[in-house]
Amino acid sequence: MAGASSLNLVREELESTIQQAENSLEQFIEERDQGAHLQACVDCIKQVRGTLSLIEMSAGELLAEEMFELATDIPEGAGNDRDDALGVLSNSLFVLSRYLEYLQQSREEIPELLLPTVNELRRTRRAPLLPESFFYSIRAPLPEGGEIGDLVASEETGRRLRLMYQVGLLGLFKEENTQSSLKLMERALQRLYSLMEPGKGARLLQVASAALEVMVDAEMGTYTERKLLFGKVDRLIRMLVMGDTAASFDKTLVKELLYLVVLGDTQGELAREVKKEFNLLPLPFNDHTLAEERSIMAGPGNEVFRSLSAALKEELSSLKDMLDLVERGSNVDFEEMSALVGRLPKTLGMVGLVSASKALQANQEAVASWGAAGKVEDRQQLMALADAILYVESMVASLEQPRAGKDLKAVETDQATIMANNQLFEARIVVIDETQAGLAMLKRAITAFTESDWDQMHLANVDVTLDGLRGGLFFIDEERASNAVAACQRYLKEKVLGKPGAPSQGDLETLADALTGLDFYLQGLNGGKYEGDDVLKLAESAVKELGFPV
Incomplete structure (x- = not known):
């Protein structure tokens, strides 16, 4: 691409200008009455926008344009009510800098990486959000408008199938049993599609079914924008079930669903059929690789706690293996066991599993005594350590669950009850x-x-x-x-x-x-x-x- 290939010519200038913008913004955040700092930031962003336009880096130019619009909307002497806007602006400068580094390494421009940041800026400005398919082109004509066709089924069947779809949609919105929710929605749409007269509505249900099939097969992310997209499909189903002859939909809805089909990059039956019908061009990435690259640019994601849980479970497994050897009368390195029992509580305490940390700490003295004696003299101590490990395993499992609304550091529950x-x-x-x-x-x-x-x-x-x-x-x-x-x-x-x-x-x-x-x-x-x-x-x-x- 022109943008990526031309970046070397201006990269140092861009990095320097972005750094100047960040410094000026930091100074303004500390001294809100100094409008010159904010103006200096605006001027730098404007210069970055012009440079990116010159090298035809469309996504970067769009991000710079959104930053410019937000920055010029912040007044001199901005109060605490503008803290969120200033935070979003600061983060956007960071993302743009990381994106330039990414282009320097990969030599391939992926504008979709910047779309979440662009939408965050637009959300802060209360501007309409850009769809996921903003940078994707579909040349085939897309269905839209009225005359969507009739649903050939009894009212009871139609209502039951809509209920099936809504149940899945509710699970999707709550992010509970996501894969099963999507399968339930897919099942409902396939049944509805089989009961539809040929027409625009049938084609939309066909595309939506394919999108759900891909969401399931590729285990795609369930972002807010995608939830709202399938919510729009539910509104159309409602009109079909009610027999609303004036029902209609916009082609942007179809484009968004088709983009999910391409983004998932799967080979399911429905996906292949839709790709062929609309002549969809493949993308150089899929949903998972896109998410991974965004994670690299934005910092640690939600996978951190799962990785930590896996690491803790691995060490707990090693500890359990040692206990098994002791139980069988085999030789065990008690010094290694003591070191492990001494190390795990520190890690558990750092992630907020205080009660689990204390449970292992209570056994440290006993394990140390085994090392001095070269054997386990008190079988009750061995059983106590085994119970503690089971309890810790129960608590570590909570790291793999959503952390919203939870304060793990405050968890102090009775050990017997937890186990x-x-x-x-x-x-x-x-x-x-x-x-x-x-x-x-x-x-x-x-x-x-x-x-x-x-x-x-x-x-x-x-x-x-x-x-x-x-x-x-x-x-x-x-x-x-x-x-x-x-x-x-x-x-x-x-x-x-x-x-x-x-x-x-x-x-x-x-x-x-x-x-x-x-x-x-x-x-x-x-x-x-x-x-x-x-x-x-x-x-x-x-x-x-x-x-x-x-």
């Missing part, structure tokens, strides 16, 4: 995992049944499997889910098993909706944070439509 809750939670996970495995086997059996020209042999173990599912859910006090499984079991026994010929395709689709709802609910149970009432309503609505209410 008991963690063991109970792990036992519950085992039951749920087994239930999910049974549900997956059931789905495969039904799929094989439909693909083998209705060969009942594939359903031989379905009744036993459903009994296991129902019993497992009842065992962990999930009575409503257990009842929904029982309703699916009654439908199969009375309408499918042992009955010649093919069952109604519509009934099988509705059964699949019920199983999808149950699968999503189980995913929520495994995460331990989603109540799932709406998901259960979805499953209950589906089995009711089959004629087996719960």
Whole structure:
């Protein structure tokens, strides 16, 4: 690109000017009544903008333009109400400097890297945000406007499918069971698409389904802009279900969805179909590489705590291995064990796991005595250390969870309670995992049944499997889910098993909706944070439509 290839000619000047802008801005932040400092910053930004325009670095020029607009909007003597604006401006100068370093190393301009910073500046100025696809061009004509077509389905079916989509959308907005939420939304859109008359609306649902497929397959990030994008799709679904003949949509919605398809860079069936239909050009990056590069420029991301948790777990695993050797009577380096028990509490304390740190500290003296004696003289001390390690493992697991609203430094919970809750939670996970495995086997059996020209042999173990599912859910006090499984079991026994010929395709689709709802609910149970009432309503609505209410 022209911008990247020409950067060497002006890089030193750009870096010097950006540094001058940062220094002037810092001086103004400290001395708000000195407007000359702010004006010097504005002049530097203006010079940077002109230089970037000269070398045709469009993304950098856009960022400089947004910085110029924000800087000129800040008055001399700005009060505390402008602190956020000054902070955003300072961060933008830092990002621009890091972006120039990135270009110097990679020799490839990726304007999308600067888009979040550009939008942060625009958000501060209360200007409309730029879409993710701002720098991407699609030459094929995009559907838009009215005459979107009709939904050929009963009102009850339409409402149920919209509920399925909304349940997934709610999980997406809450960032709970994200992958399962996206799968639920994808399932709903595919069903709606199959029930649509040909037209603009059907094409939009096709593109949205492909975007969700890619979001799942590529495990793409669920940023606010993407959540709002799928919220717009929900509003269109509402109009379709209500039969609103005046419903319409803008082509920018389609472009954003198509951009997600390209950005995910997957080879799913829907993605391939949409890429071919709209002749979508590939990108030199995907969602994950883009996020990684942004993380490099912006500093540590959310992965820091997961990495720290993995490192702590590795050391805890080493400590557990040593205890296992002691239990078996094998030789152990007690000095190494003592050093490990002495080192871990410091790390735990630094990340706020104070109670876990204290639990290990309480065993340091005992471990040191083992080293002096060359053996474990008191078996109770060994058991106490084992309990402490289990407790620490329970606390370290919290590092992998969202930290919003939590103050880990203040956590001082009873050790026995934490361990008991963690063991109970792990036992519950085992039951749920087994239930999910049974549900997956059931789905495969039904799929094989439909693909083998209705060969009942594939359903031989379905009744036993459903009994296991129902019993497992009842065992962990999930009575409503257990009842929904029982309703699916009654439908199969009375309408499918042992009955010649093919069952109604519509009934099988509705059964699949019920199983999808149950699968999503189980995913929520495994995460331990989603109540799932709406998901259960979805499953209950589906089995009711089959004629087996719960």
